[in-house]
Amino acid sequence: MIMNTFPLSHWQFIVEHFIRNRADLFSVAENKYGCRVVQLIIEVLSDNTKKPNKRRPQMLEEIMSHLVSNCERLASNEFANYVIQHIIKAGPLSDYRDRLIEMCLLRNLLSLAQEKYASHVVEKALEYAPPSLLAEMMDEIFDGYVPHPETKKDALDIMLFHQYGNYVVQRMLDICCEAARAKRNGINLPDMEQRMEWLNRLETRIAQNRHRLARYSSGKKILTTLQQLNDCISQTTPSRGRRPCLPVVPPKYR
Numbered sequence: 001m002i003m004n005t006f007p008l009s010h011w012q013f014i015v016e017h018f019i020r021n022r023a024d025l026f027s028v029a030e031n032k033y034g035c036r037v038v039q040l041i042i043e044v045l046s047d048n049t050k051k052p053n054k055r056r057p058q059m060l061e062e063i064m065s066h067l068v069s070n071c072e073r074l075a076s077n078e079f080a081n082y083v084i085q086h087i088i089k090a091g092p093l094s095d096y097r098d099r100l101i102e103m104c105l106l107r108n109l110l111s112l113a114q115e116k117y118a119s120h121v122v123e124k125a126l127e128y129a130p131p132s133l134l135a136e137m138m139d140e141i142f143d144g145y146v147p148h149p150e151t152k153k154d155a156l157d158i159m160l161f162h163q164y165g166n167y168v169v170q171r172m173l174d175i176c177c178e179a180a181r182a183k184r185n186g187i188n189l190p191d192m193e194q195r196m197e198w199l200n201r202l203e204t205r206i207a208q209n210r211h212r213l214a215r216y217s218s219g220k221k222i223l224t225t226l227q228q229l230n231d232c233i234s235q236t237t238p239s240r241g242r243r244p245c246l247p248v249v250p251p252k253y254r
Helices: 008-020 022-029 034-045 056-069 071-075 080-089 091-105 109-113 118-128 131-143 155-160 165-184 192-208 217-234
Strands: none
Touching: 008 022, 008 034, 008 056, 022 034, 022 056, 022 071, 022 080, 034 056, 034 080, 056 071, 056 080, 056 091, 071 080, 071 091, 071 118, 080 091, 080 118, 091 118, 091 131, 109 118, 109 131, 109 155, 118 131, 118 165, 131 155, 131 165, 131 192, 155 165, 155 192, 165 192, 165 217, 192 217
């Protein structure tokens, strides 16, 4: 591919075209193969080890501005959602990740979590969000929506039994379980207390719905995750044939 072989100066005109014509940028991002082209453009523009280019920082800002300001549309697309996930995961793009979460995901988590493709973006945002934004996302899901006046169901109830939303709940549970495993292994996470509080709330809600959850494969997975965590925490000395809890803790906390 040209972008992998030649320096930015040889194909900069493509980026400049996308900056001037954002409709074309979105069209390419929403294409099965084009989404990877957009990801490569972002990778090159954000790589400071490449040959210096005076326009690089400004081009990155302008491309990212287009993508972030239209995040909801792109996150809901079959292929463009991978571009948004790439922004969320890439370390050099952390400022744009935070902007994306603040501008696009927050206040829309319940609706996005129920979409086939956008739910993957919500999962990724929960996984990579900094502690402050993770707290805002969790608070929105737990307390940010008024329960239905008739069914009394809140956002967590809806997501727990939704075909896509339940995966977001599983990700929430995984994030909280990381803290519990880290605590058991003497590792102190910066937001340990808060994560343990979220875990308690999830455990309570899951326990209240355990019989209904047991009817579905997704619900069984949630119940199994929680049971494995409880087995791990109650384990004082790793026995033969049983894995210790430590390997489950993400490398960044080891």
